[in-house]
Amino acid sequence: MTTHQIVLIPGDGIGPEVAAATTRVLKAAEAPVEWVEHHAGIAALETEGEVLPEQTLDAVRERGLALKGPCTTPVGEGFTSVNVQLRKRLDLYAAVRPVRNLPGVRTRYEGVDLVVIRENTEGLYSGIENEVTQGVVTSLKVATERASTRIAHAAFRYARDRGREKVTVMHKANIMKMTDGMFIRCARAVRESEGFTDIEYEEVIIDAGCMKLVQDPTQFDVLLLENLYGDVLSDLCAGFVGGLGVIPGANIGDDYAVFEAVHGSAPDIAGKGVANPLALLMSAVMMLNHIADTRGDESSRASATLIREAYNQALSDDAKTRDLGGELGTEEFASAVIERMAR
Ligand code: NAI
Helix, strand or coil: CCEEEEEEEEECCHHHHHHHHHHHHHHHHHCCEEEEEEEHHHHHHHHCCCCHHHHHHHHHHHHHEEEEHHHCCCCCCCCCCHHHHHHHHHCEEEEEEEEEEECCCCCCCCCEEEEEEECCCCCCCHHHEEEECCCEEEEECCHHHHHHHHHHHHHHHHHHHHHCEEEEEEEEECCCCCHHHHHHHHHHHHHHHHCCCCEEEEEEEEHHHHHHHHHHHCCEEEEEEHHHCCCCCCHHHHHCCCCCHCCCCCEEECCCCEEEEECCCCCCCCCCCCCCHHHHHHHHHHHHHHHHHHHCCHHHHHHHHHHHHHHHHHCCCCCHHHCCCEEECCCHHHHHHHHHHCC
């Protein structure tokens, strides 16, 4: 059996807790992976003197894949986001974030099954800021045809590969005519010139789009967004299906992929053993399926299926962490998943 070396970046706050629970479940599922641990974030600053050590980047470049916990970024001061740097340095241009209702997790909405595809390398989210003079600052929104085109291609290709029917671009091209204007023009061009016209396509101005999402998220399928809009809407969409504890994610480029939950380091609950490990576990399941898709290793897909069925069963049996209305801690939930794999 082939074993895949995967870089594990536990991250900050609840990161090490959810990473430990996740790796325990993957071990029990006999997933064909071997972890190579490296650090990023405050954890790396403390041990290696920088938030994103070159060694960590080189390790991902060498193995091609990483599973990453959240990294803390100071608000309104301090160092540039590790996540922004990591995505840029490895050119992980497509964030893929599936949002689906889960069995046993009751929310205000039913039948939600959408995927947020977020451009991950440019836009206002890059945080390119400058003080012009005292009391006057600027924030630069950079958009390129290359990045807008490749993310549109990723969204249509994703829709095609997964049998999805519609791609919706949410934008503000009525105001940002050049940057967001180019984003939608590139999406139209990719659809028309690269043979995706069988996939339904719509453009929605994002403020009205937010209202439509909240009224009825089931009317959406694949959402294509630039970086900052994708960041905000990912968390909004998490709220439809149970919150940040249940939304996985992948950051995918042409050469490397880093899988991580949408949530952050959750300082309010860090160290208490109560964080929901499901979002990172689901990200690991995405990674195992990605290994099967890109390296043809079906044992990886089998482990992914085993884990997915087990966590769905656990949730159906009401084995849940506190964020979902249950009482289990991080490790207890991992054990509940592992027990269901043995059935
Ligand atoms: P957050 O996602 O860390 O927390 C928001 C709320 O959701 C908190 O109440 C938290 O307790 C809850 N929550 C999040 N994940 C949970 C889980 N797995 N189980 C149960 N409850 C969970 O967002 P916040 O507070 O805005 O950011 C905290 C830090 O995380 C910041 O430094 C931010 O920059 C960083 N961050 C890092 C990300 C990454 O590394 N990919 C993504 C988002 C934020």
